[in-house]
Structures are given as structure tokens and as C-alpha cells.
Amino acid sequence: MSKITATVATPVQQDTFLHPWILASRPKTLPAAAAPVIVGSALALYDGKFALLPALAALAAGLLLQIGANLANDVFDFHKGADTAERMGPLRVTQAGLLTSGQVMIGMWVTFGLAALCGLYLAAVAGWVVLAIGISCILAALAYTGGPFPFGYYGLGDLAVFIFFGLVAVIGTYYVQARTVTFTVVWAAIPMGLLITAILVVNNLRDIHTDRAAGKKTLAVHLGEKGTQWEYTICLAGSYLVPVAMWLAGIAPVWVLLSWASIPLAVSLVRMIYTLQGRPLNQALAGTGRLALVYGCLFGLGFILSGIGF
Numbered sequence: 001m002s003k004i005t006a007t008v009a010t011p012v013q014q015d016t017f018l019h020p021w022i023l024a025s026r027p028k029t030l031p032a033a034a035a036p037v038i039v040g041s042a043l044a045l046y047d048g049k050f051a052l053l054p055a056l057a058a059l060a061a062g063l064l065l066q067i068g069a070n071l072a073n074d075v076f077d078f079h080k081g082a083d084t085a086e087r088m089g090p091l092r093v094t095q096a097g098l099l100t101s102g103q104v105m106i107g108m109w110v111t112f113g114l115a116a117l118c119g120l121y122l123a124a125v126a127g128w129v130v131l132a133i134g135i136s137c138i139l140a141a142l143a144y145t146g147g148p149f150p151f152g153y154y155g156l157g158d159l160a161v162f163i164f165f166g167l168v169a170v171i172g173t174y175y176v177q178a179r180t181v182t183f184t185v186v187w188a189a190i191p192m193g194l195l196i197t198a199i200l201v202v203n204n205l206r207d208i209h210t211d212r213a214a215g216k217k218t219l220a221v222h223l224g225e226k227g228t229q230w231e232y233t234i235c236l237a238g239s240y241l242v243p244v245a246m247w248l249a250g251i252a253p254v255w256v257l258l259s260w261a262s263i264p265l266a267v268s269l270v271r272m273i274y275t276l277q278g279r280p281l282n283q284a285l286a287g288t289g290r291l292a293l294v295y296g297c298l299f300g301l302g303f304i305l306s307g308i309g310f
Helices: 002-025 027-046 052-079 101-126 128-145 157-178 183-206 208-214 219-248 254-275 281-307
Strands: none
Touching: 002 027, 002 052, 002 101, 027 052, 027 157, 027 183, 027 281, 052 101, 052 128, 052 157, 101 128, 101 157, 128 157, 157 183, 157 219, 183 208, 183 219, 183 254, 183 281, 208 219, 219 254, 219 281, 254 281
């Protein structure tokens, strides 16, 4: 009987092992991590600088950094008491007891280690400045909710996400392929930074009350519900105004206005932000991640079409 029991239990154990890690990685956030890399690579193709292997390595590094940041937030928020039974966001595996904090810490370091390996390859391709940037990204991911001054707890998370997961991701992806940076690339990174920041904004809007009770003073806690709704609206509006400004300034082709095809999705998300509260805002959270990916693909496609002569 014991042999039969062991044989039947094995598949369940494997599923039990994988499932919490999938939850902890928060796969719905990963399209947003890919979007800036898509835009940076499209710009490299537009300028005739595209390099497949560095582009793939940049994509892998971006995804790993996002997963590592998710794991770090999971375990550090748990230790700081920010995750409670009243949490309205996606399940946190440490708080739920699906994984121990030690397991999540190990997973976090393994993930960041793999990201560092991608960084070493990119440094060999494009210079050691890339490694310095990668280390800065890892430190920023750790410092968001960890360390002696977790800036996510002091209203600085939005700025950090805009810089590292928006600007640095786009510019860095372009740089490892072209080994230079253009004015157009810097401008193209701005709307992606705004959209990635918008994901955090809706996350913090949903958690205003629980964050305030836990002493987590996000920018949303400082701004209040109305102010945070305005911040989200400004992030999305800005992401659509930048391509127009780039085209009018002559630093981008008219095809970048393809990004405007995603406006209906953006409008529906803004409506959610102003009408939903609490747990239902998870729909807007996932939707904003999808918007970043759709927008990034359309924005990048505009540069590609122009580059091939359309």
C-alpha cells in the first residue's frame, strides 16, 4: 500500500513544487518587462544596428530582473508586515505560507544571479558600463522594499520604476546593440517609462488603505485616491502625447502614431481606475500590463515600417 501511495503522490508533489514559484514570479507582469526591450530593439533595427543575440540577452535580463523584483517584494513586504490577510492584490506566497521566506530569498538570488550572467555577456559585447547598469538595476529592485531605506515605502517607487524599468530598459537595450545612444532613443524611452510606472500606480491605488495601515507611505498614500487617479491618467496621456511631439519635432517617423491604435484599451482602463476600488482593480493592473505590451509593439512597429521604407 505504501508503494502505491508514493507512486500516486509524486505528480502532486511536482505540481505543488512548481505552482507557488509560478505564483511568486507573477507572470502577468512579464509582458510589461518585455515591452521596453521590444521598443529598444525596434529602434536598433530602424537605425540598422539590430543584433539578435544581444537583443535576446537583453530580453532575458529584463524578464529575470522583473521576476527577481517580484520575489524581493514578496519576501521583504512580508518581513515588514505590509502583507496581511486583508491584502487585495495577487497572492503573495510568503504571506500565504506556500513558500518560506528562506526559499523565496534563495529563489530571488538565483534569479538575480541568472540576470547577472546575461549582464556579463552583454558587458563582453558592449563594454563594462553595461555591467554597472545591470548591477544598479539589481540594487534598485532590492532597495524598492528591502534594505535600510526601502524607497517604495517613502513615495519614491514611481520614480525608480520610471527610471530603471522604463528609461534604462529601452536605452540599455538599444545601447547593447548599437553601442551608442541617440536623442530619438531617449525620447522613445519616456512613454514606455510612463506606462510601466502606470502599472505600479494602479497597484498602489488598490492598496492605499492597507499600505497606510502598514506604514507603507507610497506616493499613492501621499496623493490620496483622487490624486493617484490623476497620476495614472497623466501617465497614460503622456505616453500618447510623446510620439506626436517626436513626429512634429522631426525625430521620429509618422508611423510612430500607430501607438494611438491602443487608445481604446487605454480609455477603458482609465474608466476602471475611476469606477473600481479594491480587489476589482486587479483587472486594471493586468490590463495596464497588456497595454504596455500592445503599445510597445505598435510603437516599435512604427519605427520598423519606416526603416524598411514604408
